Amino acid sequence: MISSLRGTVLSASGGTAVIEVGGVGFAVQLTPDHVLSLRTGDETFVHTSMIVREDSLQLFGFVDREQLDVFEVLTGVSGVGPKSAIGVLSVLSPDQIADAVAADDDAPFRKVSGIGPKTAKLIVVSLTGKLTATRRAAPARPSAGVPSSTSDSVLIALVGLGWPEKVAVEAIADVVAETAESARDTVPALLRLTLSRLGPAAQAAR
Secondary structure (H helix, E strand, O other): OOOEEEEEEEEEEOOEEEEEEOOEEEEEEOOHHHHHOOOOOOEEEEEEEEEEEOOEEEEEEEOOHHHHHHHHHHOOOOOOOHHHHHHHHHHOOHHHHHHHHHOOOOHHHHOOOOOOHHHHHHHHHHHOOOOOOOOOOOOOOOOOOOOHHHHHHHHHHHHHOOOOHHHHHHHHHHHHHHOOHHHOOOHHHHHHHHHHHHHHHHHHHO
């Protein structure tokens, strides 16, 4: 079993890179973004999953262990092969996959080429309980200097007050993106601004 490779990039195009390790070139299938990040002659490291079939042996590579873990969970879903799994990771990050599963939302998976409505729904059902949405207080947009502990504390406070976590995370992200750092650099300040943003509209949605 080949679980990782460290070597020199011989070529990288399409969805495949050739990585030379000890004089042997390994063809590794990657997401398009991963391929674009590689440069011929550079040293690289990838986590890999080796798929063995009766008539083939394929290596799929990933930038980190999280991507690899999600790939292996996806390939355990009936009807989802390794190419479909790498297709999902080409479109969605592990956090986005986990969030979609947690929200019972199969729409993001239907946007992936080769994934139909039935398979998309099956992915959500099969992955329920197997993935953890790792995105917490870290907003989708850059925090622009707000310490993560500040956002974490505000998120905990909002959830404690009964706000849905997803709604709270998005509100914190909006405040961080739109407010000067000096106005929300403490927990009370950020909490006050976020509560103000949530306001009556969010109360009605609860």
